[in-house]
Amino acid sequence: MPYFLIAVSNILGGSTYAVTTAALKGFPAQDLMLLRMALCAALFVPMAWLGRRRLAGATRGDWARLWAVGLFGYALPLALGTYGVKLSSATTASLLVGIEPVTIVLLSAVFLGEALTGLKVLSLVLGVTGAMFIAFQGFPSLSGVFTDRLKGDLILATHGSCWALYSVLGKSALKRVDPLDFTAVTSIIGFAGVALWAAPGTTPSAWAAVPPSAWLATVYLAAAGGFLAVILWNVALRQVEASKVANFIFLQPVVGVLLGVGLQGDPLTAWSAAGGALVLGGMYAASRA
Numbered sequence: 573m574p575y576f577l578i579a580v581s582n583i584l585g586g587s588t589y590a591v592t593t594a595a596l597k598g599f600p601a602q603d604l605m606l607l608r609m610a611l612c613a614a615l616f617v618p619m620a621w622l623g624r625r626r627l628a629g630a631t632r633g634d635w636a637r638l639w640a641v642g643l644f645g646y647a648l649p650l651a652l653g654t655y656g657v658k659l660s661s662a663t664t665a666s667l668l669v670g671i672e673p674v675t676i677v678l679l680s681a682v683f684l685g686e687a688l689t690g691l692k693v694l695s696l697v698l699g700v701t702g703a704m705f706i707a708f709q710g711f712p713s714l715s716g717v718f719t720d721r722l723k724g725d726l727i728l729a730t731h732g733s734c735w736a737l738y739s740v741l742g743k744s745a746l747k748r749v750d751p752l753d754f755t756a757v758t759s760i761i762g763f764a765g766v767a768l769w770a771a772p773g774t775t776p777s778a779w780a781a782v783p784p785s786a787w788l789a790t791v792y793l794a795a796a797g798g799f800l801a802v803i804l805w806n807v808a809l810r811q812v813e814a815s816k817v818a819n820f821i822f823l824q825p826v827v828g829v830l831l832g833v834g835l836q837g838d839p840l841t842a843w844s845a846a847g848g849a850l851v852l853g854g855m856y857a858a859s860r861a
Contacts, residue, residue: 586827598786642761659724
């Protein structure tokens with residue numbers, strides 16, 4: 573059952589990159605992040621209120637992890653992902669999220685004491701090489717122009733690594749904090765972090781002119797990508813090791829690429845395909861380890 577929940581969570585997560593592209597056609601990046609997080613936090617407020625008595629028993633260390641997850645494992649990668657998709661493409665974002673499970677393997681060894689075996693090292697090498705091929709469309713060269721597309725790709729690679737903090741930092745807290753309470757609190761903290769940074773630069777007066785399709789995409793990002801998918805992930809993560817769920821993230825590139833190419837018309841180059849294959853190979857090596 574936990575693996576089924578993880579699979580559904582990653583299918584929903586993989587769909588968010590193409591949906592983010594659709595939402596960005598109506599909203600500036602900062603406005604989209606603020607609205608998405610606000611709607612998501614609103615869904616979690618009743619859940620946090622119901623779990624307030626259980627949260628009273630959380631230790632200072634647990635609260636430190638909750639804040640770290642909310643700000644650096646949720647708000648930060650969400651912001652990076654939104655800007656990265658805007659500068660690059662949904663297909664590239666879907667491929668580069670494969671850096672997340674590779675990073676989970678490394679951080680799990682450092683912070684959770686899980687063994688760093690030869691297969692895990694291989695997964696790191698394959699993942700980083702694949703991300704390099706996707707971002708630079710070949711071997712890296714400093715002679716080229718630092719284009720917006722390359723900036724977006726590098727941001728997306730960083731965003732994939734930051735998402736790993738959510739699982740690794742959250743794993744320890746989930747030993748004592750209920751998964752639903754954990755999800756609600758970290759989402760509300762994430763909204764607070766995004767609001768402090770993004771709210772001053774948003775333009776609410778222009779929201780009335782935003783097309784319904786962009787609003788619908790934003791609601792989907794909040795309800796499916798930010799609410800349901802995260803609940804399923806944390807419920808499952810409490811029952812299995814962080815490094816064991818890493819290989820399920822391969823569903824995100826598959827779903828994301830299919831939607832990006834099929835719905836958004838994103839190009840899929842030979843270098844992107846080769847890089848994606850290496851990233852998937854890294855995820856497979858991580859799962860075998």
